[in-house]
Amino acid sequence: MVKSYRHPYIPNSDPEMKKIMLREIGIKKIDELYNDVPERFLLNRRLNLPNPVSEFKVKRHIESLLAKNRTCRDISIFLGAGCWPHYVPAVVENIVQRTELLTSYTPYQPEISQGMLQLLFEYQSMVCELTGMDVANSSLYGWASALGEAARMAMRLTGRQEILVPKIIHPERYATLETYIGPANMHARKVNYMKATGQLSLEDLEEKASSKTAAIYIENPSYLGFVETGGKEVAKIAHNNGALFIVGVNPISLGVLKPPRDYGADIVIGEGQPLGNHMNFGGPLLGVFACRGEMPMIRQMPGRIIGMTTTKSENRRGFCMVLQTREQHIRRQTATSNICTNESLCAAASAAYLALLGPKGLRELCEAIMLKSYYAMKRLSEIEGLRTPVFQTPHFQEFTVNFVNKRVRDVHEELLNNNVHGGKNISEEFHELGETALYCVTEIHSKTEIDFLADSLEKSLHRR
């Protein structure tokens, strides 16, 4: 035990200072401040945790622990499926490390927090430009929880308790959706896809959509990387049945793909991680949430929204949180959501990222992604014993690779021995697709890496 403990993070831990402060309070020992805690609950032992150590040791320890990992800088990784590797510009990293932003709280006092508020307003505005929607909130936890929140919002707006979702949906997103809607007695039903193209079956959708449907949901690009082309038709079916149309997006793709509003979306959700946030082993993520601007919709939105206003004297522009009466700290059990802490800093990173890229940069990024992923598909499809993509449909940055005579797991092992990490094994998720993996290629993958992947696959499939 350290007798007189002083820690650099705790200025008043100096014993002399403690004495001075205790004297001011009029007591002798800090323990007196805990004298209302029943004796039996006081922990009369030391927590079974390590001893305090120097910063030097903390750094060495964690660095060596993390050195056991192999990252996408050590090996080529072709994974996506909801968390995507992209380059994060130095400027973005630097802005979110500015401690004025990093170490601030939720901007409850707007006058002294204009920086973060304006930044989040700019983020919301750019999400609106990308998606074509009128209003965006300042973030939810991630795409999956945004889907849960969107479904519940649709339920509140329509008074109905069913959501139709595509059969080709990220299983974790689907599972999260079920978790979010189950307690509200709402349920999800899956709509089939066309065998050749993967596209949502409009026929099956027509059959399942009814006056019980609160919302119809599609993903674009889909979980398996292809572009859903029937958005307009899906919107029509949704609206004819009095249901809302929810579209989930990878927002980067909106540099080349039509904004969901243009094909009838009422709510747009998605994953903002690729816009300037590192993968970080899958968290934090950035839940994008935007919708149409009618008041009844806005009033049912979950999460914080930042608005522009003026000073009371009307001589200056300013920003503050708006419509807080939807939120838990005011509305308590009748709030639209329980969310409080969100992902503001990730939204700030995305704002900085989009500001850097601008309209042309975003388009060129999309082009680079498509060029490289199409090149990869082309190279891979030349290999015998492998089919890619499984669906004959346009793709964006992810695509399915089917192995005719070999298990995905075995291919993966062999690739990994070659310092290549193949795509996600989806054989268990979609049995009907056989031994299939979901590959992802973005702007960070070089031709050399893609060629090496193709060569390694070739070797793996045609080993003697």
Added chain:
Amino acid sequence: MSDFRQAQWNEPILFELGHKGRRGYIVPEVEKPIKQEVGDVYTLLPEKMRRKSLPKLPELSEVEVVRHFTRLSQMNYSVDLGLYPLGSCTMKYNPRISDFLASLPSSTQLHPYQDEETVQGILELLHTLSKWLAEITGTKEVSLQPAAGAHGEFLGALIMRAFHELNDDLDKRTELIIPDSSHGTNPASATMAGFNTLVVPSDKTGCIDIDALQAAVSNRTAGLMLTNPNTLGIFEENIQEIAGIVHDAGGLLHYDGANLNAILGKVRPGDMGFDIVHINIHKTFGTPHGGGGPGAGPIGVSEQLEKFLPVPRIVNDGKSYRLDYERPHSVGKIRSFHGNVSVLLRAYAYILSLGAEGLKEAAEISVLNANYLVKKIRDLGAYELPYDAKRPRKHECVFSVKSLSKETGVRALNISKRLLDYGIHAPTTYFPSIVEEALMIEPTESFEKEELDRFVQALRIIAEEAKANPELILNAPQNTSVARLDEVKASHPRTMLLSWNAYVKRNV
């Protein structure tokens, strides 16, 4: 003291800056053979799905982007600038080393679906952290998945559902009990999880009214959500009785970890009878708040509830760490992937740095600081401490300015705004609602006596100003980037402006 001036840059909105054609970023090169091989990508997309016109994003050079956001950052108060005494928010120091480590490529560049063999380091770190958190909270097993405290509350309530469902009891058990002094997230989380909220009042001492609780429980009780110490900063000394009442009625106890900082290494929620404990990592373990997030809200549970935790669980089979998805009783998924890892990594660094002694010290000094403020602020005479002023507070205290307000017309909100003029962030105002004109103050262990004295000094001057020159306070703040904002206008349907596009349309 009031010569503080926050930066005031008159900074335009991004969309008002820049010039057509300017570039802030050059996209990674695409090799020529790839371009030749693939050709025009637009022809690959069906006509009806192509974006016809470019999104209307601003066009800026890198220089302008950096300048814009640097200026914005200067108009933002933060814990690195000074005291941030928001009650229940635990705005403590965020160690630089934690941030440094969280930015290492060996963690940022990991994909969540990588082969377990390639991510042993991060799995070990997370597994160890979950064991530490279990030890700190006195629980059996911890899940690191929730993204924030409220997400942890939601998960806690889902676990209550799963527990009662397994006992064939869920149809009946529809009520979640919360005290009237609870955080707003508690009832909101209860609703999300499909429960009705039953509010029990506080008694004269500011603690749960035991008789009212006894009357509230029934065979409809799913459980109770409680902070201890509560939002008044008072330790619920009848916790044993409370736990007994709820357990006897067949309910479970959820510990709201928002106030855990006060009792680290001193008292453990699990020992007090809580079955479920959520932890606000961004409060207790010094990870940055990021202007509202990301945080992390792990939950710990007792042995009987472990089987309900979300998948995957990080397990160690003796040889290596792996992710276990085979949990038939699990509540399922509450998010994608494994949790807010970069936040959790910072917490690991924080716990490692402080160790067992340091965590206990953090708790004790946070309580010492709070009680020091209680004494000093009470001595000013203008601020009252309702609910048993003789009783020690824990990490926070709630003052009332009811009398001062009656006398001068200056309300808690005005005092908060005036504090901003002195370069000090305001306390939480008007919460908990059981205190009229409440100022809820939590200093944390991170501030030295001199900074606390400066805060007391500001409160002293403000109390004097309230009597001598109330206008000064009613017109505050003046020294911040902007003066008092019109928040009513901001939320009114006719004047509301929620995006740049809406602003442009309104002003054509």
